[in-house]
Amino acid sequence: MKSESRFQQSxxxxxxxxxxxxxxxxxxxLLWLAAFALPLLLPAHAFIVxxxxxxxxxxxxxxxxxxYTGIVSLGHAAFFGMGAYTAALxxxxxxxxxxxxxxxxxxxxxxxxxxxxxxxxxxxxLTRLMVTLGAALILLELANKLDWLTGGADGLQGxxxxxxxxxFEFDLSGRTAAWYSLTLLLVLxxxxxxxxxxxxxxxxxxxxxxxxxxxxxxxxxxxxxSVSYTVAAAMAGAAGALQAxxxxxxxxxxxxxQRSADVMLILVVGGTGWLYGGVxxxxxxxxxxxxxxxxxxxxxxxxxxxxxxxxxxxxxxRLIRPWTWFANGRxx
Amino acid sequence: MNAIASSQTVxxxxxxxxxxxxxxxxxxxxxxxQKGARHALIGxxxxxxxxxxxxxxxxxxxxxxxxxxxxxxxxxxxxxxRVRRGLVRTFQINQLFDSLTPLETLALxxxxxxxxxAKWWQPLGARRAVAERCDQLLEQFHLTSxxxxxxxxxxxxxxxxxEIAIAxxxxxxxxxxxxxxxxxxxxEREELLRTxxxxxxxVSVLLI
Amino acid sequence: MLTILFDGxxxxxxxxxxxVGLAVTMGxxxxxxxxxxxxxxxxxxxxxxxxxxxxxxxxxxxxxxFIGAALLGAVLERTLYxxxxxxxxxxxxxxxxxxxxxxxxxxxxxxxxxxxxIQLPSFLRGRTxxxxxxxxxxxxxxxxxxxxxxxxxxxxxxxxxxxxxxGSRLRAxxxxxxxxxxxxxxxxxxxxxxxxxxxxxxxxxxxxxxxVLGLDPIxxxxxxxxFLIVVAVxxxxxxxxxxxxxxxxxxxxxxGKYYIPKLGAFIVYCLMILILVWRPQGLFVRRGGxx
Numbered sequence: 001m002k003s004e005s006r007f008q009q010s011x012x013x014x015x016x017x018x019x020x021x022x023x024x025x026x027x028x029x030l031l032w033l034a035a036f037a038l039p040l041l042l043p044a045h046a047f048i049v050x051x052x053x054x055x056x057x058x059x060x061x062x063x064x065x066x067x068y069t070g071i072v073s074l075g076h077a078a079f080f081g082m083g084a085y086t087a088a089l090x091x092x093x094x095x096x097x098x099x100x101x102x103x104x105x106x107x108x109x110x111x112x113x114x115x116x117x118x119x120x121x122x123x124x125x126l127t128r129l130m131v132t133l134g135a136a137l138i139l140l141e142l143a144n145k146l147d148w149l150t151g152g153a154d155g156l157q158g159x160x161x162x163x164x165x166x167x168f169e170f171d172l173s174g175r176t177a178a179w180y181s182l183t184l185l186l187v188l189x190x191x192x193x194x195x196x197x198x199x200x201x202x203x204x205x206x207x208x209x210x211x212x213x214x215x216x217x218x219x220x221x222x223x224x225x226s227v228s229y230t231v232a233a234a235m236a237g238a239a240g241a242l243q244a245x246x247x248x249x250x251x252x253x254x255x256x257x258q259r260s261a262d263v264m265l266i267l268v269v270g271g272t273g274w275l276y277g278g279v280x281x282x283x284x285x286x287x288x289x290x291x292x293x294x295x296x297x298x299x300x301x302x303x304x305x306x307x308x309x310x311x312x313x314x315x316x317x318r319l320i321r322p323w324t325w326f327a328n329g330r331x332x
Numbered sequence: 333m334n335a336i337a338s339s340q341t342v343x344x345x346x347x348x349x350x351x352x353x354x355x356x357x358x359x360x361x362x363x364x365x366q367k368g369a370r371h372a373l374i375g376x377x378x379x380x381x382x383x384x385x386x387x388x389x390x391x392x393x394x395x396x397x398x399x400x401x402x403x404x405x406x407x408x409x410x411x412x413x414r415v416r417r418g419l420v421r422t423f424q425i426n427q428l429f430d431s432l433t434p435l436e437t438l439a440l441x442x443x444x445x446x447x448x449x450a451k452w453w454q455p456l457g458a459r460r461a462v463a464e465r466c467d468q469l470l471e472q473f474h475l476t477s478x479x480x481x482x483x484x485x486x487x488x489x490x491x492x493x494x495e496i497a498i499a500x501x502x503x504x505x506x507x508x509x510x511x512x513x514x515x516x517x518x519x520e521r522e523e524l525l526r527t528x529x530x531x532x533x534x535v536s537v538l539l540i
Numbered sequence: 541m542l543t544i545l546f547d548g549x550x551x552x553x554x555x556x557x558x559x560v561g562l563a564v565t566m567g568x569x570x571x572x573x574x575x576x577x578x579x580x581x582x583x584x585x586x587x588x589x590x591x592x593x594x595x596x597x598x599x600x601x602x603x604x605x606f607i608g609a610a611l612l613g614a615v616l617e618r619t620l621y622x623x624x625x626x627x628x629x630x631x632x633x634x635x636x637x638x639x640x641x642x643x644x645x646x647x648x649x650x651x652x653x654x655x656x657x658i659q660l661p662s663f664l665r666g667r668t669x670x671x672x673x674x675x676x677x678x679x680x681x682x683x684x685x686x687x688x689x690x691x692x693x694x695x696x697x698x699x700x701x702x703x704x705x706x707g708s709r710l711r712a713x714x715x716x717x718x719x720x721x722x723x724x725x726x727x728x729x730x731x732x733x734x735x736x737x738x739x740x741x742x743x744x745x746x747x748x749x750x751x752v753l754g755l756d757p758i759x760x761x762x763x764x765x766x767f768l769i770v771v772a773v774x775x776x777x778x779x780x781x782x783x784x785x786x787x788x789x790x791x792x793x794x795x796g797k798y799y800i801p802k803l804g805a806f807i808v809y810c811l812m813i814l815i816l817v818w819r820p821q822g823l824f825v826r827r828g829g830x831x
Contacts, residue, residue: 012460012463012464012466012467013467013476014435014439014457014463014464014466014467014470014479015457015458015460015463016457017433017435017457017479017480018435018436018439018455018456018457018463019455019457019458021480022455022456022457066630072629072630072633074633118817119813119816119817122817122820123816123820123821124820124821125572125629126566126572126629126768126771126772127772127816127820127821129572129629129633129768130765130768130769130772130812130816131812131813131816131817133765133768134765134809134812134813134816135813137765137805137809138806138809138810138813141803141805141806141809142806145802145803145806194452194453194454194455195452195453197455197456198451198452198453198454198455198456199439199440199443199444199448199449199450199451199452199454199456200449200450200451200452201452201456202432202436202439202440202443202456203440203444203449203450205429205431205432206429206432206437206440208431209428209429209430209431209432210427210428210429210430212391212423212427213423213427213428213429213498215391215410215411215412215415216389216411216412216415216420216421216423216427217412217415217440217441217444217498217501217502218412218415218416218441218444218445218449218502219412219444219449220410220412220413221412257761261637264633264634264637265634268630268634273431298648298649299645299648299649301641301644301645302641302642302645302646302649304638304641305637305638305639305640305641305642305643305644305645306638306642307638308634308635308637308638308641309620309635309638309639309642311634311638312624312627312631312632312634312635312638313620313623313624313635316631
């Protein structure tokens with residue numbers, strides 16, 4: 001009955017406003033087309049395209065909890081690492097098919113996310129910070145101590161992936177890897193976009209803006225927090241699995257604090273609460289990292305730290321980024 | 333007051349007590365609200381009116397006492413569960429969603445009320461029933477002109493109207509209005525009070 | 541076993557001195573300062589430099605480490621931290637992480653990344669043993685010294701908070717900043733002094749702890765979680781809360797690493813998460829305290 005009325009009567013003014021702000025803008029398909037064309041046009045840089053896609057996916061997953069639900073998490077690497085190690089171990093010991101491995105990696109991260117989501121429901125920002133940080137540290141310790149499984153500090157090596165969909169080999173040019181990651185990024189981006197524009201997404205934003213009022217209009221805050229956190233964990237796990245599969249390697253740094261801090265920075269630079277923030281931040285961060293590491297390989301974290309300090313003092317909103325202003329006008 | 337329907341007690345609180353450490357903020361308060369009634373709870377500042385509202389709505393846990401809504405014991409229900417059963421409140425200090433527009437806020441609230449608040453695939457505006465109710469509420473509360481602006485940029489008067497509109501969007505059975513005209517310019521007060529007076533007869537209102 | 545307990549208490553008291561500044565500033569300014577460990581590191585490196593370059597005796601270095609770190613804290617509070625008190629917690633987290641990265645990288649650049657060794661004065665080396673058999677209590681003299689110094693500081697802190705005018709101003713500002721300001725308390729001065737003092741204590745802790753905890757450029761990152769645990773579990777509304785939390789943490793960590801070395805720090809993290817889920821406001825907070 002609902003679909004009939006949508007087509008037979010003209011949309012109400014409310015409907016028009018709501019739906020129009022959620023449509024795809026014309027520049028978006030162009031952006032994605034350009035992204036997919038890059039490995040073809042710049043074959044030497046296919047690997048970095050791959051890296052950027054993975055980091056973007058990771059950042060978008062953090063946006064889900066941080067930007068859209070307002071949870072300050074310093075341990076998001078826990079899920080990234082979970083996805084990475086699970087996928088790597090799966091490829092090494094069970095079967096080298098990438099898609100199945102990806103699914104298993106995502107499943108593992110999702111389960112972990114669901115479990116840890118029980119810990120973030122109560123308490124202050126500091127408590128949540130601690131609990132998320134603790135989660136990542138526990139996994140780091142576990143990965144370290146269970147070295148017979150994970151290779152410990154040396155990392156898990158010799159992960160050889162089978163051909164994608166049975167046909168496309170992961171070759172040295174990195175093109176298959178780049179297109180693999182980009183496709184997954186697009187798919188998950190699309191799903192995330194539907195989620196944040198839906199009523200469920202609106203409830204998350206409500207929880208972020210005013211938890212008290214969210215409760216007062218009937219939102220079950222606890223369970224929504226869990227849903228958001230678990231979905232974010234799944235996406236982060238996907239990014240981690242991609243990382244392990246496209247590099248053939250998984251090491252302890254997937255769980256490290258640096259990784260959680262970096263992804264937070266990336267998201268903040270690109271802009272929270274706006275899915276393209278993860279993409280924009282990933283591009284800027286990766287390019288900046290390459291550039292700065294070439295100049296000061298050992299101390300580039302100093303400049304990173306300085307950037308963060310200045311960023312906060314100047315004000316995140318006043319970052320000179322035209323497309324951030326653009327998004328602020330119609331925040332999704 | 334509707335004399336025929338008023339034989340039903342929709343909200344009953346018995347012996348409510350709230351202690352904060354050594355201080356007894358609420359001391360054995362009992363009240364009954366009949367269906368369709370319009371009551372006012374008056375008292376000086378600091379008397380504990382807002383505490384009582386917080387107890388009734390579940391924001392605070394009562395140290396002692398029971399609360400029943402339409403005959404069902406809700407003493408141990410969480411705030412959002414009480415809202416689902418029709419016990420809705422407004423806040424003395426506006427509690428709004430600053431980054432959402434009034435339209436989005438109302439659409440969200442109506443979606444929750446109509447049971448589609450957990451849908452994740454369809455966009456927020458897809459359901460016609462939700463959109464139409466939003467149009468109604470926006471009209472009723474004179475928010476149509478500002479419906480697409482983020483709430484944080486709205487003037488105080490409009491924010492206050494939105495505050496009440498949100499509560500109405502929950503289709504309340506019992507409505508607790510905490511100082512509804514606080515801070516509202518004199519010219520707009522009439523309008524607001526008239527809207528409150530025009531609430532459906534079945535809704536019971538407690539003005540604080 | 542008694543020795544483990546003793547070592548755990550020493551470790552815990554050290555953690556308390558290191559973290560108490562963080563607990564008070566968090567309760568006072570509601571500011572999540574992840575860079576607190578950098579002040580501790582500063583105190584440690586000041587001590588090392590004074591001892592190695594200028595042959596200053598260890599005991600003299602301790603108050604100097606306190607003063608140095610306190611000055612650093614005062615300057616940074618006035619210039620960088622103060623504008624950020626009302627910003628959202630995310631911004632504070634980003635800022636303090638950035639500051640930490642800068643401190644770590646700068647220290648690495650100027651001092652190198654190796655562990656710094658402190659030569660303790662001879663009267664602090666050595667060990668006394670009491671008891672026999674299973675109940676041997678081995679007390680390293682240095683750890684005794686740490687316990688003594690920290691206990692004295694704790695008592696002094698309690699006295700300052702409870703008996704002095706500054707203490708009551710501080711407590712008033714923690715309880716309700718606006719009302720305190722309305723009463724004529726200069727909240728800015730209270731903040732500055734408290735922050736400086738807390739940083740000074742951290743510096744002292746860093747100097748004291750260099751021998752026990754190690755001192756290298758990544759000290760702030762390594763121990764950040766421990767300081768945060770003390771604050772989160774102990775609560776920010778008193779100093780006995782963090783004290784008990786620190787002792788608990790110290791004993792748990794030392795015994796965990798001794799009895800089940802395979803799991804090590806894992807136990808501490810699990811314990812922390814369990815505690816925080818059970819009591820999100822911290823273990824030792826008065827009911828009805830500010831969340």
